[in-house]
Amino acid sequence: MGDGLIILTGLAIVGILIGTPVATVVLWLRQRRLIERLGQLEAVLTAGPARAPLDVPPDLPVAPVTATEAPAAIPAAGAVEGPWTTRTPPAPEPETEGIAQPGSPADRGAVVFRRERLAALSLWLRTNWAFTLSAVSLALAGIFFVQYGIEAGLLPPPLRVVAAVAFGLGLVAAGEWVRRRGGEGDEAPALYLPSVFSAAGLVSIYAAVVAGRLLYDLYGPGLTLAGLVTTTLGAILLGWRHGPFLVAMGLVGAGAAPFLVAGESGATATLYPYYLLVAFLGLAVDAFRRWAWVSVLALATGFGGAFLMFLGGAGQEGWALSLAGFVVLAVVVPARAPIPDHEAPAFSERLLGAGLPAFPVRLALGMVAVASLALWLSIDDLWSFGTLAALSLALVVLSLRAPGIGDLAILPAAAFLAQIWTAEDMARSFGLQSIALREPETSPPATVTALLVMAGVVSMALSGRAWGSLLRPLALAAVLVAPVAAALLEFRWQPAPVVGNLPWALHVMAVAALMTWFALRWAGLEDRRPMAWAVLAALSCVALAMTLLLDAAALTLALGVLLVVAAGLDRRLRLVEMGWFLQLGAVAISYRLLADPGLDWARFAPVEQVLAAFLGAIAAAAAARALLPEERRMERTVAESAAVAWAALLVDVLLLRWFGATDLDRGFQTHWFLSLQALPWLVVAVTQLWRVRGDDLPDKLRRALAAAAGAVAAAFLLMAVVPANPLIAGESGRILGVPLLDSLAVAYALPGALILAAGAVIPRLGLIRRPVQVAGGVLLLLWAVLEIRRLWHGARIDAPLVLQGELYSYTVAMLVCGAALLWQAVQRRSETLRRLAMLVIAVTVAKVFLWDAAGLSGLVRVLSFFCLGLVLAGMAWLNTLVRRAMAGDQGSS
Numbered sequence: 001m002g003d004g005l006i007i008l009t010g011l012a013i014v015g016i017l018i019g020t021p022v023a024t025v026v027l028w029l030r031q032r033r034l035i036e037r038l039g040q041l042e043a044v045l046t047a048g049p050a051r052a053p054l055d056v057p058p059d060l061p062v063a064p065v066t067a068t069e070a071p072a073a074i075p076a077a078g079a080v081e082g083p084w085t086t087r088t089p090p091a092p093e094p095e096t097e098g099i100a101q102p103g104s105p106a107d108r109g110a111v112v113f114r115r116e117r118l119a120a121l122s123l124w125l126r127t128n129w130a131f132t133l134s135a136v137s138l139a140l141a142g143i144f145f146v147q148y149g150i151e152a153g154l155l156p157p158p159l160r161v162v163a164a165v166a167f168g169l170g171l172v173a174a175g176e177w178v179r180r181r182g183g184e185g186d187e188a189p190a191l192y193l194p195s196v197f198s199a200a201g202l203v204s205i206y207a208a209v210v211a212g213r214l215l216y217d218l219y220g221p222g223l224t225l226a227g228l229v230t231t232t233l234g235a236i237l238l239g240w241r242h243g244p245f246l247v248a249m250g251l252v253g254a255g256a257a258p259f260l261v262a263g264e265s266g267a268t269a270t271l272y273p274y275y276l277l278v279a280f281l282g283l284a285v286d287a288f289r290r291w292a293w294v295s296v297l298a299l300a301t302g303f304g305g306a307f308l309m310f311l312g313g314a315g316q317e318g319w320a321l322s323l324a325g326f327v328v329l330a331v332v333v334p335a336r337a338p339i340p341d342h343e344a345p346a347f348s349e350r351l352l353g354a355g356l357p358a359f360p361v362r363l364a365l366g367m368v369a370v371a372s373l374a375l376w377l378s379i380d381d382l383w384s385f386g387t388l389a390a391l392s393l394a395l396v397v398l399s400l401r402a403p404g405i406g407d408l409a410i411l412p413a414a415a416f417l418a419q420i421w422t423a424e425d426m427a428r429s430f431g432l433q434s435i436a437l438r439e440p441e442t443s444p445p446a447t448v449t450a451l452l453v454m455a456g457v458v459s460m461a462l463s464g465r466a467w468g469s470l471l472r473p474l475a476l477a478a479v480l481v482a483p484v485a486a487a488l489l490e491f492r493w494q495p496a497p498v499v500g501n502l503p504w505a506l507h508v509m510a511v512a513a514l515m516t517w518f519a520l521r522w523a524g525l526e527d528r529r530p531m532a533w534a535v536l537a538a539l540s541c542v543a544l545a546m547t548l549l550l551d552a553a554a555l556t557l558a559l560g561v562l563l564v565v566a567a568g569l570d571r572r573l574r575l576v577e578m579g580w581f582l583q584l585g586a587v588a589i590s591y592r593l594l595a596d597p598g599l600d601w602a603r604f605a606p607v608e609q610v611l612a613a614f615l616g617a618i619a620a621a622a623a624a625r626a627l628l629p630e631e632r633r634m635e636r637t638v639a640e641s642a643a644v645a646w647a648a649l650l651v652d653v654l655l656l657r658w659f660g661a662t663d664l665d666r667g668f669q670t671h672w673f674l675s676l677q678a679l680p681w682l683v684v685a686v687t688q689l690w691r692v693r694g695d696d697l698p699d700k701l702r703r704a705l706a707a708a709a710g711a712v713a714a715a716f717l718l719m720a721v722v723p724a725n726p727l728i729a730g731e732s733g734r735i736l737g738v739p740l741l742d743s744l745a746v747a748y749a750l751p752g753a754l755i756l757a758a759g760a761v762i763p764r765l766g767l768i769r770r771p772v773q774v775a776g777g778v779l780l781l782l783w784a785v786l787e788i789r790r791l792w793h794g795a796r797i798d799a800p801l802v803l804q805g806e807l808y809s810y811t812v813a814m815l816v817c818g819a820a821l822l823w824q825a826v827q828r829r830s831e832t833l834r835r836l837a838m839l840v841i842a843v844t845v846a847k848v849f850l851w852d853a854a855g856l857s858g859l860v861r862v863l864s865f866f867c868l869g870l871v872l873a874g875m876a877w878l879n880t881l882v883r884r885a886m887a888g889d890q891g892s893s
Helices: 002-047 115-127 129-152 157-182 193-214 221-242 244-266 271-289 293-311 316-335 347-351 359-378 382-398 410-422 424-431 447-465 468-493 501-521 529-549 552-573 576-594 598-604 607-627 633-658 664-668 671-691 697-721 743-761 766-793 804-828 831-850 858-892
Strands: none
Touching (some): 157 193, 193 221, 193 244, 221 271, 244 293, 271 293, 271 316, 359 382, 359 410, 424 468, 447 468, 447 501, 468 501, 501 529, 529 552, 552 576, 552 633, 576 598, 576 633, 607 633, 633 671, 633 697, 671 743, 743 766, 804 831
């Protein structure tokens, strides 16, 4: 905490020592400008309107100037022509006193890293590289002058510092003398020599002040800051007067001075305010001159130096406060006001199609994003959370008159939430203080309480700022920060074992109450979406709190009640977000019924609780479906499908409890049990397909649910057909019941008939109609074959022998099947059925000749083939008649 106190003290000193002189300079400049404008007005009144200057106020008469007569833009006095200079500045407006304001047309279009600017910089450096190297050499001379005094021991430490300061002042004076004699710029005789000398002198002075503190300990932090502040004020004045080259060299030199003087040993918390001053130097100059790139360089130099201090072990507290300081400087200084006035559009509006934000807005956005990311990644304690929350609050306050930065508070809030998820060390140490591990009668740690309070305060601040064009993004952020923080704490930190279920549930309910207050506050708005978001957040928090307090059945019932509430709100207020919540609620209930507590709980829990949970959820879905407006087709589809699916699941659960007892494997060994498990899902699939009426999103959802239910049913039926088939299942394949009304009918005939009927009557099956009908026919055929075998072998049909009478029975059944198909072909005039009937007859003939004849002899063989011949002759005669009749129908049509 000592380093943090030093940083706060340093910031207070900076505000006192810099604020007053800067304000004085600004007032002096404005007074000077007013005097010049007064002289221009007097000249206008004397010379008449025809000779009026270009920058007279618009309320005075001015002679019209055509495009061909307009003179070229004249650079401001003292401006340096270089790669960073704007050569055609816009005409100043009267109320701005000739200084470009944030959000002005020129400022709004400022782009720092344009291709032409980079090309101009490269050309300038190639042309004037000697001046750059000269400035670097002179700056290093001042730094090495201090080091030489250390190595040689010629002067006592105080005189070494004084000599280095004098050397720097001499260079600054030399630069001023050269500038007065030979000017400065591309066309001046002295070119850029004045800025070279002045920049090197400033670096030397910075190095001397830092050396007096870090190397010799001649004075304390207060006097160090005073010296640095004084040097910074001088640099501001020089840079404002003489151009960006001087500012660039001064910034880079000031940033490198501590490392060149003291090396790695210079990593101390005292230098955090120093690098804030470096950033302030560049931002303050650029606040008046509007070079744009100077602000970027100032923030990069200051942030980079502070980051190196942090890596060197200067302390987390100072690093966190420095990041907050950089953000405040990036927002306040370019606006030149304690309460900035950045104009719209904000960055979120840019994403929605608005114009490019002004450069001060982009500068603030970049610094806020970098600071939030740095706080998230570099610090893992309460300092990070507190600084991020404070940053969000500060940005809300600073943006009260600045809509352009109104949404920047969302970035530190998002980093705050990310920190909750990634703060593993804090979460681990918090979990080690659970009730079971800590001493009796000891209070739980207040960490999660503090974090949730911070999140709640941030949400309140964002909700208070949500108005105008930023209503939706800020309202959405407001209703997300606190609830998402509670959810992340629950799933990542698991506070209940530490603070107790009821206290933690009360925490979450407090967030729900806050969201309810938001909803009431926004209820009168014409835009109802923020209110809907707040209601959703409140319902979600209530659901989370109930998971902490209620048992399995009660929680499922409570979630069902929330579904009905959401549907009722949607019916009354027409809020589409309630439909979203209903869909998520259906998914949550499905997860509870299937997985947590799931089917295992449903198998062994008291049947009253199971029925209450399932029937309550089904009733809630049905009620929600009835309450939803007609236009909510998707939500109604979800509610209806959920009710049907949960009903099928309940049937399966009851079958498990009644027939499977406590051993699920025993149930899987019987053909009838597996088919009973499949039947509810077949009903779900058929129901969903029957409801399909088009190709829109609800119908696509129904098809997807039908496919899922059909896949579950197919899995059960496949197990019933293959491993649980009575032909190969042994003792577990024993057939129950009387012939034709036995377990074989339940296992194969019932699902086969259902599938065949669905394939025949359901519209819009498309390409799957034929496969569905084939699947149903295969199940019915299997039932018929197994039923015939059961008539000859009894309840166990897994014997290896095939009886002679059994072979006759199969043949007769196949002939009857062929005749039935042929009759249906006549009734329906179906060529497909006719061909299928003849195929069955052909297979029957092949069976008789290749299989049955091997076991026959004597008169029995003669009689069998005689009867078969008569039947085949009749079938062939009937087939010919059917074919001719169908051909006649086609010809007449």
